[in-house]
Amino acid sequence: MRHYVYGGFERFWHWAQAVLILFLALTGFEIHGSIHFFGFEQAVAYHSTAAYALMVLIAFAGFWHLTTGEWRQYVPTRENLLKQADYYLSGIFRGAPHPTKKTPLSKLNPLQKLVYAGLKTFLIPLMVGSGLVYMFYRYPQRYSVVSLKVGGLEWVAIAHTAGAFLLLAFVITHLYLITTGQTLTSNLKAMITGYEDLPDEDPHGPAASA
Amino acid sequence: MRKILFGLLVLGVAAALIVGELHTKSTEQTPLEKLSRQYARRAGPSVDHTKFAQLQARFKKPQEVTSACIACHNGRDEEVMRSSHWNWERTEYIPGQGIRSVGKKNLVNNFCIGVTGNEPSCNRCHAGYGYAEASFDFTNPLNVDCLSCHDNSGEYTKAAGGAGMPDPSVDLARVAQRVGKPQRLNCGTCHFLGGGGNNVKHGDLETALLDSPKTVDVHMGTDGLDMECVDCHTASKHQMLGKMYSVSSMNRNRVECETCHSTLPHADGVLNSHTLKVACQTCHIPVYAKVNPTKLTWDWSTAGRLQDGKPIEEKGPHGEDTYLSIKGSFTWGTNVKPEYIWFNGTASHYLIGDRIDPSRPVKINTLHGSYDDPDAKIYPVKIHRGKQIYDAEYRYLIQPKLVSTVPGDGGYWTEFDWPKANEEGMRLVGLPYSGKYGFVETEMTWPVNHMVSPTSQTVGCNECHTxxxxxxxxxxxxxxxxxxxxxxxxxxxxxxxxxxxxxxCLHGAGRAVAARRKRRAMLDARPEPAPGAALDAQPEAAADAASETEGTERS
Structure with a gap:
């Protein structure tokens, strides 16, 4: 049956965040010296602008999560966690059904809950935090230059870089896992249109397959 | 209706922005424009010295000119006599070396080594008359040379080897009547030509600055602001602002770009934040020695090669000396990229008699600083690398006697006899000479402060961030x-x-293989396979085949 799974703001937030994170990765790794595309000066300017945009987006998304109660989607659970892992490791090759039923009220499987909770409570705060220190660890004031006394950029930069690698690894995995929905593209379509055909009464539910 | 209103709103905002932009452009001057206007104004001399009766005399000695000057400008002689231009030394606290009196008078370098014993030649640039030996009377005001700095006729020169006395060809009265504020030529005569030729020492101070475009020096460019040295190197009571760490040690009396340009001169915040750790010069002087070459290395160990008993000269492609029997071999450079160091405004110096380690380059001066030092910034420097003579037994640098005043006095430049020049030179500085000598590598660090380029030629971000x-x-x-x-x-x-x-990739491949295998198994299991229709007929297979083709999507 067709369900409205992802609301308008949720989809906007998701795609805007996706574009910003990819753009931040591109400009960020140019600042890091790994690639050459815009040139260092432009890369810095774009990276800062995109970072501010992402922070504004995060502020709105945070408000949305809290006021709609959607944050509860991300509370990790142990229930079905191993089954979900087992599904990705073996069940998926046998054509076994998804062990977790997706409904508009519970969109995420236990592994997703765990990973997204990690993103939201650890990785994103790490990137925003280290990014802010990176930008402001020394900053000019009107008549003098005041230093945020963190001693130097080294650990800030290393934390930011390490976070970037983790985030990029997440993006790769995420892009691939999009194809593991009910069909190859059902997840993608759902995040674009908001609608997804979800099995209401799945004869091959977890209980049946066990 | 709504569309029209929205359109009007957008137009209104755009118009307001454009008007605002044009408005600020037409009325407000940027700080740089204000500075340009301020320095474009030139004040002429307040009096005409040609009309003073005191200066109509026929001066037989330059001291008579000084006497005439200080008859009106009383007390000025005392100011000059308190300055480094006169004393060639000042009391400084040197990190690690304590309070010492240092200056040109007693420090060594890796060019012509040192002043002592060579006064007649070196002291041509002393702001006085007759500093021919160490016993010169620094208390006699009549020996102050007012003209070397205040001549505006361009005709005043000091005699070569004359210990600061004017060249006999100079018409002293004519020059005395044409005095004024110091101009570039006054300063440049010594500060451009130090070390025995144009641009030898500094690299960023040379005769081209007398008349060159803004691309060479954005401040002094004659097609631009055409500023004088003393516009930045201001003086109060003849104490000039400015330091060169070849002879200075303390972080005081420096000329700072920030004095005019402020500590946050950029419109861009990221650039402004650089000013905490990066000196202005680092980005704004991409290269030095932009016109004529500067000396980069000087190897004294090859000196003394004679042809038919006579000294020789060898020149490079641009007419620069590459070998001189009296001085050794040189290399030169134009458009040189500076080297960069942390520098906090303090320096220590090799003091004559200090022990050295001949296995490593001896630092003639050491500029201090590090990232953790709140006073330190990254500065561009010229490092002049030398190979100069030292006492192999006592392990200190030798200050040889180079200039001869009387035949047979040991001056190397006429006798080419190192042992004799060493013996005599060390006797004059009051240190023993063992009789054994060698040549040791030395390094001397010269901050680069001039030849500031126009903004368009500033060092780009990626020249460091790479x-x-x-x-x-x-x-x-x-x-x-x-x-x-x-x-x-x-x-x-x-x-x-x-x-x-x-x-x-592996996971995806595994899914694809698994799906294909399963489909084949099912197709095989059917008695009469009907290609194309088979998939739709099998819900189980369809779910898996979905990972291969989109066309098989179903609810």
Whole structure:
């Protein structure tokens, strides 16, 4: 049956965040010296602008999560966690059904809950935090230059870089896992249109397959 | 209706922005424009010295000119006699060496080594008359040379080897009647030509600055502001502002770009934040010696090669000396990229008699600073590398006697006899000479402050923020984005990405293979396979085949 799974703001937030994170990765790794595309000066300017945009987006998304109660989607659970892992490791090759039923009220499987909770409570705060220190660890004031006394950029930069690698690894995995929905593209379509055909009464539910 | 209103709103905002932009442009001057106007104004002399009866005399001695000057400008002689231009030394606190009186008078360099014993030649640039030996009377005001700095006729020169006395050809009265504020030529005669030729020492101070475009020096460019040295090197009571750390030690009386340009001169915040750790000169002087070459190395050990008993000269492609029997071999450079160091405004010096380690280059001066030092910034420097004579037994640098005043006095430049020049030179500085000598590598650091380029030629971000061969490749103690990275973290990160990519590829391939195998098995199981229709007929297979083709999507 067709369900409205992802609301308008949720989809906007998701795609805007996706574009910003990819753009931040591109400009960020140019600042890091790994690639050459815009040139260092432009890369810095774009990276800062995109970072501010992402922070504004995060502020709105945070408000949305809290006021709609959607944050509860991300509370990790142990229930079905191993089954979900087992599904990705073996069940998926046998054509076994998804062990977790997706409904508009519970969109995420236990592994997703765990990973997204990690993103939201650890990785994103790490990137925003280290990014802010990176930008402001020394900053000019009107008549003098005041230093945020963190001693130097080294650990800030290393934390930011390490976070970037983790985030990029997440993006790769995420892009691939999009194809593991009910069909190859059902997840993608759902995040674009908001609608997804979800099995209401799945004869091959977890209980049946066990 | 709504569309029209919205359109009007957008138009209104755009119009307001455009008007606002034009308005600020037409009325408000940028700080740089204000400075330009301020320095474009030139005040002429307040009096005409040609009309003074006192200066109509026929001066037989330059001291008579000084006497005439200080008859009106009373007390000025005392000011000059308190200055470094006169004393050639000042009391300074030298980090690690304590309070010492240092200056040109007693320090050594890796050009012509030192003043003592060579006064008649070196002291041509002393702001006085007759400093021919160490016993010169520094208390006699009549020996103050007012004209060397205040001549505005361009006709005043000091005699070669004359210990500061004017050249006999100079018409003293004529020059005395044409005095005024110091001009570029006054300063340049000594500060451009130090070390025995144009641009030998500094690299950023040379005769081209007398008349060159803004691209050579944005301040002094004669097609621009045409500023004089003393516009920045201001003086109060004849104490000039400005330091050169070849002879200075303390962080005081420096000319700072910030005095005029403020500590936050850029419109861009990221650039302004650089000013905490990067000196203006670092980005704004991309190269020095932009017109004529500057000496980069000086090897004294090859000196003394004679042809038919006579000294020789060898020239490079641009007419620069590459070998002189009296001085040794040189290399030169034009448009030289500076080297960069942390510098906090203090320097220590090799003091005559200090022990050296001949296995390593001896630092003639050491500029202090590090990233952690709140006073230190990254500065551009010229490092002049020398190979000069030292006492192999006592292990200190030798200050040889180079200039001969009377035949047979040991001056190397006429006798080419190192042992004799060493013996005589060390006798004059009051240190024993063992009789054994060698040549040791030395380094002398000269901050580069002039030849500021126009904004368009400023050092670009990627010239430092780059992994390989950046300008700051050798400047350590801090993490520079774009240059630095943590090896293990980067390796782990790249490994993680590779593993993730490999993982998803393998997983995807596994799914594809599994789906195909399953489909085939089902097709085989059917007695009469009907290609094309088969998939839709089998819900089980369809779910798996979905991972292969989109066309099989179903609810």
């Amino acid at each position: 992994r390989k061969n950046g300008r700051l490749a050798a400047v350590g103690g801090f993490y520079l984005p774009g240059r630095d990275r943590n090896g293990p973290v980067d390796a782990a990160g790249v490994g993680l990405l590779a593993a993730t990519l490999a993982g998803v």
